[in-house]
Amino acid sequence: MPAMKLYLVSAFLLLSGALAFGKAAERIHFPANGFSIEPLEDPSPDMTTPSAPLVMTLPPSGGFAPNLNVNIQPFTGALEEYVKVSEAQFTAGNYKVLNAKKLDDKTWVWEYRGTSNGVELRFYSKVLVTGKLAYLSTATATEPQWKKYADKLKSTVNSFKLD
Secondary structure (H helix, E strand, O other): OHHHHHHHHHHHHHHHHHHHOOOOOOOEEEOOOOEEEOOOOOOOOOOOOOEEEEEEEOOOEOOEOOEEEEEEEEOOOOHHHHHHHHHHHHHHOOOEEEEEEEEEOOEEEEEEEEEEOOEEEEEEEEEEEOOOEEEEEEEEEEHHHHHHHHHHHHHHHHOOOOO
C-alpha cells in the first residue's frame, strides 16, 4: 500500500506541476542524432549563482571529448569590464589569446589556447553581457580535434543568441 500512495502522490505532483506551468516545454532537436528532448530548466532561477544550463559533447578521441557549454554568470558590469577580468584570468592561467574581437556593445569573442590537466587545448568563446548577467558560450577541443571540428564548434558558439 505505501508504494501505491507514493505513486498517487507522485502522479498528482506531476500533473499539478504540468498544469501550473501551462504548456509543455519546447524541445531541443538533434536531427543528426535522431532525437529530441525537453530542456532541463529551473522554472524559477534566482540568477545569483553561476549555472551551466547546456553542455554538449562530440565523441571522445585521445582521452578528451570536444565540447561546448553555455554558462550564465551574474555580472552587473559593462562588456569592457568582463573582457578585462577574463583576460586577466587568461594571463593567470597561462592561456595565450590568439584572436579577440568586439562584435558590438554587448558581445565579445576570443580564440585562445592553453594547457589544462596536462592536455593542450583550444578554446573559442563568445560572451554577451546584459548588465545583469553574462552569457558565455565556449567550445573546447584538443589541437588534433580542433583541426577536425573548429569550423563546426565556432559556428555553433557564434549561433548563440538571447531570445
